[in-house]
Structure formats: C-alpha cells, structure tokens
Amino acid sequence: MNAHIICGGLTFEEVPVELREKVAFREAQLPAALEEMRKILGLREAVLVSTCNRVEYFGATTQPEQAAAAWPEFLRRFHAVTDDFSPLSFQLHGVPCVEHLFSVASGLKSMVVGETEILGQLKDAYDIARVHGQTGKWLNRLFQSSFAAAKSVRSRTAITRGHVSVGSVSVELAEKIFGDLDGCRVMVIGAGETSERTARSLLGHGVRSILVANRTFDRAGALAAELGGEAVRWEEWEDRAVEVDIMISSTSAPHYVLTREKLEALLKRRERRPLFLIDLAVPRDFEPSINLLDDVFLYDIDDLQSIAHGHLRERQTEITRSMEILKPHVDRYMAWAVKQTGGPGADDGRTGWVPA
Numbered sequence: 001m002n003a004h005i006i007c008g009g010l011t012f013e014e015v016p017v018e019l020r021e022k023v024a025f026r027e028a029q030l031p032a033a034l035e036e037m038r039k040i041l042g043l044r045e046a047v048l049v050s051t052c053n054r055v056e057y058f059g060a061t062t063q064p065e066q067a068a069a070a071w072p073e074f075l076r077r078f079h080a081v082t083d084d085f086s087p088l089s090f091q092l093h094g095v096p097c098v099e100h101l102f103s104v105a106s107g108l109k110s111m112v113v114g115e116t117e118i119l120g121q122l123k124d125a126y127d128i129a130r131v132h133g134q135t136g137k138w139l140n141r142l143f144q145s146s147f148a149a150a151k152s153v154r155s156r157t158a159i160t161r162g163h164v165s166v167g168s169v170s171v172e173l174a175e176k177i178f179g180d181l182d183g184c185r186v187m188v189i190g191a192g193e194t195s196e197r198t199a200r201s202l203l204g205h206g207v208r209s210i211l212v213a214n215r216t217f218d219r220a221g222a223l224a225a226e227l228g229g230e231a232v233r234w235e236e237w238e239d240r241a242v243e244v245d246i247m248i249s250s251t252s253a254p255h256y257v258l259t260r261e262k263l264e265a266l267l268k269r270r271e272r273r274p275l276f277l278i279d280l281a282v283p284r285d286f287e288p289s290i291n292l293l294d295d296v297f298l299y300d301i302d303d304l305q306s307i308a309h310g311h312l313r314e315r316q317t318e319i320t321r322s323m324e325i326l327k328p329h330v331d332r333y334m335a336w337a338v339k340q341t342g343g344p345g346a347d348d349g350r351t352g353w354v355p356a
Contacts, residue, residue, distance in 0.1 A: 003044060004064040005138060005337070007100055008071055008091030012111050015088045017052075017302045022083060023075045025050035026252045027128070031080055033188030034134045034168035040074045043069040043138045047129040051121045051265055052109050052194075052282040058101065059139040064093050101142065102326045105150035107159060111301070112169055113315050116192060117152050137340075142333060149247045149329035156325055159318045166194055166199030170278050170299075174202065174246060177276050177297050179207040187244040188212045189237060189339075189353040190251035194280050198248050199227055209246060213237035215251075238262065242269045246276045249285035257285040261299040263293060 010020060025033050030048055032212045038046045043059035055075075062068055068091040075085050092100050100109070105122050126143040129135050135143075155161055171181075178184055184207050188195045191214040199210055210229030214220035217233055224231040232240050241247065251257055258277075267275070277298040279286040284300055291298040 004092040004093045007058045007097045012053040045136045049125040102149040105146040106153040145333045153322045167198040184245040186246045189249040191219045192250045195250040248278045250280040256287045259287045
C-alpha cells in the first residue's frame, strides 16, 4: 500500500486576517480538531498547525484527493462558519510538501522572513499531535528532519539577523509614531511568547516601563518580573490603560478584548496623547474600526507585511543560500522514505507518492 505525504491549508499570502481568524484553532482545541480532521480528510497521520500567519495540516494518506476536497468542509464544520475556503486553500504532496515544511520551519515563508518564532510553534503543534497518538513513522521523521534543517539554515546564514522579528518591526512602527521611545510606557495584554518578545524589543529601545495584564494573574506576575515591570489584574487593565502609550495584545480570546466603544471612553481621559496598538492575535483582539479614531494607530498582524516586504528584498541572497542548504535535508528524507519499501524503482515522491 502506498501513502502520500501531503500538506495544505491557508496562509497570510493568500488569505487576509479577517478570514484566517475565523478558522484559527486555540491550543486547547487541537486534540479534538486533530481527531475530527483525520476522519474527515482520511488521514493515517496528522499534524495541525495554527498560528497568526497560517492554518495548515500535514498528513500521511492513501487518499490525497479526499483530503484536498474535505479540508474546507472540515473548517466549516469545526468552526461553524459558512465561508467557502476552497479557492483559498493549497495542497502539496511528495517533495513539494517536504520542501514547504522545511522552508516554513526555517522562517523562509514567514511574513517577516527569518523570524524564529515559527520553529517553536511547529514543535508545539507536532508535540501535541504526537502525544495524542496522531503521528507515526512518516510525520515523526518528517518533522524531526525539518527541525534539523531549520537549525542548519539558522547557523549557516544571516537570515535571522536584522529586523526580522515581530518585535523589531513593532519597534520600527513605534519610532515612526513617537520618534524617540524614551519615556514611553507599554502595556502587554496576554502573557504569550510573541507579546513578551515584542515588549523586550521595545525595552531595548528606550521604553520606560511595562505593565502586564493576563487572565491568570500569576502568569502576569511572572512575565512582569522577567521584564522588570508591574503585573495588573485582568479586571483592572482598562483603567490602567490610560497611563500607557503602546498596547500589545496577543490573547486567545474568541472575541474582541478592546472594542471601539470602550476605547472611545478611554481616549477622553488621555488628553489626545497618541496611542499605538499592536494586535498580534488571531482572532484579533482589537476591533478593526478602532483605527478610525483620532490619535490612535492600530496595526494587526497583516499590517506588518508592508514592512517585511522591504526586508525581503534585502534578504534575497540569504534566502537563496538557505534553499541550497535545505536541499540535501529534503533529499535525505525522500531517500529514507523510498527505502521503506526497498528495492530499485520505488517512487521517490516527486509525483506525490511515498511508499508505506
């Protein structure tokens, strides 16, 4: 019996955040989603990756056509939405799928090329699938190989240097709004890794103080201690927001944390001081119409793309080198896959077939 190694889904390159947020998976949802996805897509093994930039699946299957056709239906059913994601979804199999995963792990397909956070997100997604018995020899080997490939790219190129993180791009935007960041105060809403890195980047450029608000106060306290800031109880963050110049939000809330109505009341107490809002969450934490208010500068995760594109041109040489480094890693995985059946003439997966 032969099995295809496949992947597919939605990415920031084709799908705007207002659609991606409708089908984003919270970490707590992943075990149930994986189980349902395997059945609907006909997958023997499965990993589900959901980040602010992408919602993608990776699988081993004997029925790749079923998976491609069933993916949009799975999204509609699981998230109870009516949108048709068929025209926006991609699917790859064989070598192109392996190349895709290795490139994603290396940060080559990120909105901000070279960012390092995606590698940790892939590891987390893989670990969840593995712990819940959703992976086997094909995806175990595939993901472990992708992590090794990403390590080679990061150690042998300059792809991660310069303005390549969400945090550093946010600093650039803040400096455009405020000029010198000395004396600016920041509030972090949600104590996630992305928010922490962004806050650290701002601290390194002159920000005076950090407030951290999280639904779990102990987690807020822990992050505040690491940043040299102050923890704020969740029910108090709106009152304390009057004090700050920059707000960073990256929660997993299914609804807006800050609405236009709430912010209008807050602005009356701010005396027309500029307010920079960085919404790193998917689904978004800040109501988009907030951006229409005077003295408010709202950027969501897709807004970072305009800056990232400028850096992309600067990094083209490093991207080319990175792809050359990835090639032998891809070849090694495909050679291993062919050996699983043994004997000459086994398909190498370039048409999508991987022996099982």
